[in-house]
Amino acid sequence: MKPETLGFFEKVYEVARLIPYGKVTSYGAIAKYLGAAKSARIVGYAMNNSGDKDVPAHRVVNRKGLLTGKHHFDGTNLMQQLLENEGVEVVENQIQNFAAVFWDPAKEL
DNA sequence: TGGTTGACTAAGT
DNA sequence: CACTTAGCCAACC
Numbered sequence: 001m002k003p004e005t006l007g008f009f010e011k012v013y014e015v016a017r018l019i020p021y022g023k024v025t026s027y028g029a030i031a032k033y034l035g036a037a038k039s040a041r042i043v044g045y046a047m048n049n050s051g052d053k054d055v056p057a058h059r060v061v062n063r064k065g066l067l068t069g070k071h072h073f074d075g076t077n078l079m080q081q082l083l084e085n086e087g088v089e090v091v092e093n094q095i096q097n098f099a100a101v102f103w104d105p106a107k108e109l
Numbered sequence: 110t111g112g113t114t115g116a117c118t119a120a121g122t
Numbered sequence: 123c124a125c126t127t128a129g130c131c132a133a134c135c
Contacts, residue, residue, distance in 0.1 A: 007132080007133080008131090008133085009132085009133080026117085026118095027117055027118090031131095036131075036132090037118095037130095038118085039117090039130070039132070040117040040118060040130085040131095041114095041115055041116090041117045041118085041130070041132085042115090042117090042130090042131055042132045042133080043116085044115065044116035044117060045114080045115055045131095045132070045133070046116090046132085046133090048115080048116060050116095057116080061116085062116075062117065062118085063117075063118065064118095067116090068116050068117085069116030070116085072116060
């Protein structure tokens with residue numbers, strides 16, 4: 001593939017694509033894996049631009065397992081539906097049993 | 110070049 | 123226990 005811009009965003013997209021089916025991770029976990037643990041906000045910012053990318057942004061939530069980014073999806077419950085479709089239990093925008101579905105790239109990779 | 114933004118996180122009140 | 127404040131850093135204007 002082409003290295004593209006080789007910017008921080010592209011790195012975030014690659015990690016996001018590595019998230020297994022039925023699993024989720026946090027912005028901070030991705031940032032840490034990229035060596036920029038304090039750039040969690042940048043990860044979220046990148047996700048905002050992931051609309052044209054094949055990035056499962058619905059698998060990326062904040063550290064509390066809360067679907068903070070669902071407001072950026074087209075529908076109001078689209079993000080939740082996608083997660084539930086993968087077997088992730090979500091109630092009131094919050095992932096249930098978050099620890100069980102949490103996937104840490106820094107540890108898994 | 111410099112200032113604003115933001116799908117975050119940790120710590121404090 | 124819920125809200126507020128502060129730090130953080132890459133991209134955008």
